Amino acid sequence: MLSAAQNDLITRITPGKPAGNLLRRYWQPAALAVELEGARPIRPVRLLGQDLVLFRDEAGQLGLLDRDCPHRNADLAFGRLEDGGLRCPFHGWLFDRNGHCLQTPAEPKGSRLCKNIRQKSYPVVERSGIIFAYLGEGEPPEFPALDCFLAPEPYVFAFKGLIECNWLQALEVGMDPAHASFLHRFFEDEKQDAAYGRQFRATSADSEIPMTQVLREFPCPDISVESMDYGLRIIALREINEQKTHVRVTNVLFPQAFVIPLSGTMTITQWHVPIDDTSCYWYAIFTSFDQPVDKETMRDQRLKLYTLPDYRPRIGRFNDYGFDPYEQAHQTYTGMGEDINVHDQWAIESQGRIQDRTREHLGQTDKAIIAFRRLLMTAIRQVEEGEKPIMVLDGEQAMSMRGPATMDGVGPTRAWQEYWRNVDQRRRVGAPWACSDTVREG
Template sequence: MISQKLNDQITRIGPATPAGEVMRRYWQPAALSDEVVGADPMVPVNLMGERLVLLRDPTGSFVLAERVATADEAPAFHPDRDAIRLVEGGAVYPVIEKKGVFFTYMGPGEAPEFPNFDCFRAPDSHVFAFKGLWECNWLQALEVGIDPAHASFLHRFLQDEDPADSYGKQFRDKAGHTDMPMTQVLREYPRPDIEVEETDFGLKITALRHMANDLTHVRVTNQIFPGAICIPMSREMTITQWHVPVDDQTCYWYTIFTSFAKPVDKELMRNQRLKEHRLPDYAPLKNRENNYHYNPEEQEKLTYTGMGLDINVHDQWAVEGLGPIQDRTREHLGRGDAAIVRYRLMLRKAIKAVETSREDGLLMRDKSAAAIIGPLSNDAITSTGNWLEASRQADMQRRAECPWDASV
């Protein structure tokens, strides 16, 4: 458990807050390219406690400019264009569009370079971007993503579907190059050993599920500082997901799906997700007000939560159930929370670096960030004694067969 003072320090993200000052020193997703319509668009954006609008400046470049918020504006409400008023002399932030997402830099000085992650290296044909709104603080949204053990419980499927129907769905593929469905691996081996390693971008998190016949399932995921993760979706795809504060009690997840093999079926993936979300605010149709469509018969026969097959709904229920801002003064972390502990230490170290004007200690803040590639993120079943090299080789093989340059 931690003190209330520390919990406030690592969760609050408004201007001049400790965590907010760290997050403003990195590029953050602000809007999807799909949200920008017309030759002269104005897209309201609420980001890190600030009311902004995405528009073109006199040079034709996109920027985020400060706007006046209407009195009845909800965190993700999109008012009519005519109701948008800019603040004279207000803040203006630079914007860059990458792979279906508009990113902005809201910090002081020069913006950092973008790392050369796979999601940014892949051609447009091999990526797809989407987002979703959660009614909770950004940190608890991130922390569920860096907990490798939660998938065996929260995403437990009691039946294993045909992998031929798994496209665009996480945990519905076969594990590694075996005939065992990933859902079966998670169900039968629910308590992995977890190894956490600091990297030049954040954390490499390895979950080891030791199986029969001296085999081990190796799942490598990553925390990308300050608020993103990169995880395997299937043998073909990875997910790079940012957890972006709207304000202290609301956040968006922005995801870029990246395919190493075939071009992404964008229409299919968009339609899959629009069945679960409404426009224009990308709020989930299953939510606290309708009890996430909980079905006790489904819970008995099909899923752990009884809330459908979309794992985003499972995660949403879990993180929103902790309250708008999780009370960490009452938590008791254990051995399985190793990545969460290491991340919080990393965040506190970054807060201290900003407060003491030692920003050279922050990850990915200099020109060398552009040289960071990858990261490795995959599932593999290997011999227990050779799991580390076998996992790396599985990733190398996927990259070697990739039609775009995914070499590392």
């Protein structure tokens, strides 16, 4: 249980707040690359409580500026892409992607006003279908050489979805292995030909047992948490019998992502990115280790649940998350359909816009959440004291980071440690793109 002051410390992320200062030390997902496709590649972005405009100029280069024009504060998200930059429709002031004022055409001939105007701009880069932004001061950190960034374009797929609650409670659901046996429980298992791209539907590695069956029949995992140089590794063991144990290895990638297995050949790296204090987007990169991703299928699956252009859920608080009492009695534990994103959304949004952690009572299954909160508070303190927190990487550190390893499989009960590492190594050796070196231990 936290105090109210501690809860505020780790949840509030607007400019000047301690957690906001921390998150501004890292690259943040700002948009999907596909959002800038089409005839007018301009998008309003609200990120960490700041209003911004993201665009590609006529040369295809990315720019991210404060959204209010420095002349009379009109909205640059309605601007015109022309003459090498973004032009405000109010008086025609023109800005390039670095925030330089190029023209003030309504000013008298010979005016030098433009020379003294600079719109705040921010570094932006595109990685694996996501456009990342750096909102902090000074030089941004280097990108770690993770699987989701090393994999070539055909082997990755990116998507996102809106969540109407604080970023931290959205992130914490991903570091809780026990909840899947209840929140995502299905009373019947599907055939494997329908499992592609769907969480907990495929069989575990080295087994014919669907993950849904494992979660349903073995609901009390033995959970361990290890500190790593990237954050935390979480291992959940569900002993099937004296010979076989289900092993699931997931990771928390500091400060706000987790890396989990989708299937024996695909992983998910998912960030929970604050829009402001009371809403966030999840951004996910699906990384395949065997075949190129069937992006059309993956996108169609997800667009059944989210509407464009803002990636709002079709099922949510506004329609009781599709709750059906008959379904709850006969088909799913929640009665909220078969997509686990809906289940998660109900769980975290029902905690309130910002969870009141003064009222919670944590148990043994919450040990990863406890460890992460400690890590988060330590990093906030380090930034306040002028120190460098975890995962603010230089070039050498970034290139040496791999993985992180993740898997879901059924192996020998007495030798599960060696087993899960062998499964990860086997997948890497067989991948057409991945480094076959063993993922370095933190």
